[in-house]
Amino acid sequence: MMMSDIAKDRMTHSVRKRGSVSSLSGREFRQKELHGYTKNSRSTVCYTDEPSQGDEASRLTVQMENTYQLGPTQHFPVAIVNQILKDVLTNYLQEEQYEPEHCRQMAKTISEVIKTQVKDLMIPRYKLIVIVHIGQRKNQSILIGSRCLWDPKSDTFSSSVFRNSSLFALASVYAVYFE
Template sequence: MAQGREQLTEVRLEVPTATELRRQIVQSQTSAVFSFANSFRKQGLVSTSRVEMADSPGIRPKDKRKRVNYENTYKMTPDRPFPYVEVRRIISDVINSHLKDEKYDQNSCRQHTKTLAEMIKMRVKELSIPRYKIVCLVHIGQINGQTVRVASQCLWNPEFDTFAEYSFKNGSLFATGQVYGVYYE
């Protein structure tokens, strides 16, 4: 029976930080995009692509506009309350007019949620509610014998901040629309 010496070797692993990993991923994605674009150029096709990451320094161009500094108004209460009834009417008008005869299709409903949210937000902004930030959410789902609960959570002042909502249902789909009005002091 042969006896051998066991050698212990120390292995040090260098683990990159999360920021370094993100930079490596962006660099690999960027190089893949550029090699893809170069192959298009060689074939006579023209294509441009850009990969950006918000926290990567040096990727974003500097903003050349002058910054405007506003003075504080110290206005702690709104001039008029959030028009809940008018906003609810806008939500119901938009949803009813677009989804009245629609059948559920997951691909088209994905686009409908974006379109409806933008339309509702634009119509609410036309009310010119001063000093309120507007957040609009639309959910669309299939009616198939299930129960769905939509919940949201945020930090706000219950004295001035509020929301308006509307629910819609036809034979094959349901939709909910919510508009949050958050007072900006």
């Protein structure tokens, strides 16, 4: 090999590594390089296929942040929900008499109204379960129970009881934090 062949090989290797392509001919490129003028010059496109180790160190490092939360940022407002339950039960059942078919429909309506009003509080990431029981008052007793599997740190409930001369009502709202 001659000296010019070795130089061409180095130049080719350098071009492949750096990825620079010049639209100037070899003679024009050398004249521009030697004399530093830009008359009749053409554009040069450069790109990098393989970054050198110096380039990797100069890049900005991306810092990742864990955004997973282990609990609610805003707790469920039990006192406000208790007041909503009391107000809705009183407004809907104050003057009502117990009739089985009418009370079945009233239980559905009251539970939807309660759920809508609690959702209007816009408490993030809580799933709501609303249950309303309406029964007749005739000197009998009733025991209503519920069991749930939940985290006592973030999950909670609210309930309210209403009574008039003809009926009783129990409304419960269960708030389960959704992770």
